[in-house]
Amino acid sequence: MSDDQTPVEPTGSTEPTVPVEPVQPTEPTVPVEGTEPTATLPPGAGAAHQDEAVAVAPEPAAGGKKGRRGLVVGIVALVVAALLGGGAWAVVSFFFGGGPQPEEALPTSTVAVISLDLDPSGGQKIAAIKAIRKFPALKDELGINTRDDLRKFVFEKATEDEDCGLDYDDDIKPWIGQRVAFAAVDLGDKNPVPALALKIEDQKKAKANFQKLVSCADLGDDVGFAVGKDYLIASDSIAHAKKILEDGQEKPLADDKTYKKWADEVGDKGVVNFYVSPKVIDYASDLLDEFGSELFGGTTSGELSSDSLEGGFGESAARSGGSTADPDCDTDAVGSIKDGLKNFGGLAGTVRFADGGMELSVVSGGKKGGGVPSSSVGKQIQALPKDSALAFGFGVPKGYADDFVTGFKAGTCGEEGDLLGEFEDETGLKIPEDLDTLLGKALTLSLGGDAPADLAQIEGFSEIPVGLVVHGDGQKIKDLIARLEDTFGASLADVQIGVKSSGDRVVLSTSEDYADSLLENGSLGDSSRFKDAIPEAGRASSVFYVDFNSEWRDAIISAIEDSGADASEVRDVDENTKPLKSLGISSWNDGGVAHILVKLATD
Numbered sequence: 001m002s003d004d005q006t007p008v009e010p011t012g013s014t015e016p017t018v019p020v021e022p023v024q025p026t027e028p029t030v031p032v033e034g035t036e037p038t039a040t041l042p043p044g045a046g047a048a049h050q051d052e053a054v055a056v057a058p059e060p061a062a063g064g065k066k067g068r069r070g071l072v073v074g075i076v077a078l079v080v081a082a083l084l085g086g087g088a089w090a091v092v093s094f095f096f097g098g099g100p101q102p103e104e105a106l107p108t109s110t111v112a113v114i115s116l117d118l119d120p121s122g123g124q125k126i127a128a129i130k131a132i133r134k135f136p137a138l139k140d141e142l143g144i145n146t147r148d149d150l151r152k153f154v155f156e157k158a159t160e161d162e163d164c165g166l167d168y169d170d171d172i173k174p175w176i177g178q179r180v181a182f183a184a185v186d187l188g189d190k191n192p193v194p195a196l197a198l199k200i201e202d203q204k205k206a207k208a209n210f211q212k213l214v215s216c217a218d219l220g221d222d223v224g225f226a227v228g229k230d231y232l233i234a235s236d237s238i239a240h241a242k243k244i245l246e247d248g249q250e251k252p253l254a255d256d257k258t259y260k261k262w263a264d265e266v267g268d269k270g271v272v273n274f275y276v277s278p279k280v281i282d283y284a285s286d287l288l289d290e291f292g293s294e295l296f297g298g299t300t301s302g303e304l305s306s307d308s309l310e311g312g313f314g315e316s317a318a319r320s321g322g323s324t325a326d327p328d329c330d331t332d333a334v335g336s337i338k339d340g341l342k343n344f345g346g347l348a349g350t351v352r353f354a355d356g357g358m359e360l361s362v363v364s365g366g367k368k369g370g371g372v373p374s375s376s377v378g379k380q381i382q383a384l385p386k387d388s389a390l391a392f393g394f395g396v397p398k399g400y401a402d403d404f405v406t407g408f409k410a411g412t413c414g415e416e417g418d419l420l421g422e423f424e425d426e427t428g429l430k431i432p433e434d435l436d437t438l439l440g441k442a443l444t445l446s447l448g449g450d451a452p453a454d455l456a457q458i459e460g461f462s463e464i465p466v467g468l469v470v471h472g473d474g475q476k477i478k479d480l481i482a483r484l485e486d487t488f489g490a491s492l493a494d495v496q497i498g499v500k501s502s503g504d505r506v507v508l509s510t511s512e513d514y515a516d517s518l519l520e521n522g523s524l525g526d527s528s529r530f531k532d533a534i535p536e537a538g539r540a541s542s543v544f545y546v547d548f549n550s551e552w553r554d555a556i557i558s559a560i561e562d563s564g565a566d567a568s569e570v571r572d573v574d575e576n577t578k579p580l581k582s583l584g585i586s587s588w589n590d591g592g593v594a595h596i597l598v599k600l601a602t603d
């Protein structure tokens with residue numbers, strides 16, 4: 001119950017009543033770290049829900065105990081009614097974000113859009129502030145805390161070098177919302193038109209004051225805008241702005257089937273969100289044609305004229321022996337790229353705060369499904385030593401060597417026989433068979449967690465615990481390495497790299513002890529730091545992982561100190577890297593949908 005909803009005590013025979021006064025709209029309050037969020041009523045909630053927030057009056061009681069129980073029932077009923085009315089709306093607004101999103105104002109003809117949301121879900125607000133406050137440099141530089149208005153922060157940063165005579169509290173705050181999007185919209189012209197969708201809270205004040213911002217930016221007649229119910233749309237002309245606003249009201253992007261598909265795939269919205277429509281391919285094709293025209297002197301076809309060869313890559317191709325006049329030779333590189341893009345089915349992504357850190361999630365796929373062929377490296381990367389300070393790995397898709405040769409032939413245009421033959425003669429390899437063997441099913445590269453106390457004492461590679469593991473047919477891989485050593489008359493041992501194998505693993509390492517550890521099953525996958533950074537490790541086709549809590553961080557800090565750096569500088573580096581827990585970059589394919597996740601975890 002709010003302070004202005006105090007029950008009136010009954011006097012005489014008059015039954016108690018509870019007056020509900022309209023509550024003035026207030027800004028949502030971001031809770032201070034360590035406290036519960038404070039929910040405020042929405043604008044006009046008191047009046048709008050006046051009929052709902054009515055207390056149940058207790059019956060007159062003969063005994064004080066029964067009367068007190070009736071009063072308690074009445075108070076509880078009042079609280080429940082208030083929560084089901086304005087209070088619940090405010091809580092939902094804080095924790096899940098309130099108001100329409102930019103995609104509800106932009107039209108389905110939007111080609112691409114990127115948006116900034118300063119009013120995401122309450123959980124992300126709290127997570128963002130907590131994450132920032134872990135880093136002293138960020139906290140001091142940004143100068144924001146849990147109660148700051150991020151809109152004001154952005155406005156002041158954007159206008160700090162301009163003398164526009166604008167005051168945030170008087171000219172901006174009364175009308176500006178907390179969401180903005182920048183988009184390219186297809187209005188039927190040769191090129192998409194630019195658009196800005198800005199959330200507004202007051203139409204009249206937005207109309208009167210947005211022009212001040214335009215003038216401050218010295219954009220003059222280059223910007224026209226139209227004001228809708230919830231969003232102001234700006235473009236390169238008033239006509240375009242009005243058209244975008246009208247189309248968005250009639251057919252909003254939020255209702256587009258393709259947009260919804262990718263928005264659902266990427267999951268919860270974050271502070272930055274973006275989407276690229278399959279429509280972008282039409283414009284990309286035109287740009288590629290122009291690119292090809294400039295690159296090859298006026299043509300993108302496989303038959304290049306002698307004039308077009310002068311000064312371009314075509315000239316070097318001719319000098320290298322490429323027969324550009326051969327009708328069976330396809331040198332239309334631009335055309336090949338365009339063909340590859342035709343299956344592009346869309347892309348979406350978000351930057352959000354989660355699990356005490358921050359992540360970038362991107363999803364994409366083709367119109368026909370299928371996705372890019374991939375092979376998992378999850379099992380191999382999770383089996384690395386638990387103290388791995390750095391790890392990188394990728395799965396090798398089946399048939400990769402054949403695809404490589406096919407692509408190589410297409411790019412060399414009739415020269416592949418000679419070039420591949422020369423390569424095989426020089427290396428002793430047979431392509432693609434030996435390439436398949438050499439790559440195996442997956443490759444992992446890692447750095448052990450044991451760092452020297454003093455980096456300056458490292459005298460050679462043998463003192464660095466680093467190793468490459470090829471996962472495949474161990475005996476065939478070793479035989480192939482031996483054959484290469486015979487061909488070149490040199491061994492890996494000459495450059496301090498040892499070769500060890502066991503089962504389906506062949507290890508190339510600078511350290512014998514570290515090589516032994518790589519031949520065993522480690523438990524990196526059980527590390528909490530690894531799990532936080534690579535949550536989808538089990539099905540990942542590629543992984544890059546850094547453990548910031550390893551001995552190597554301490555060794556680097558010591559090296560900076562030994563270099564003669566000022567004590568305060570060393571302290572700053574130490575304090576601003578301590579909160580870092582781990583970093584992970586991973587990718588995987590799920591049902592024809594390609595996923596990329598970049599995740600920074602903090603303590």
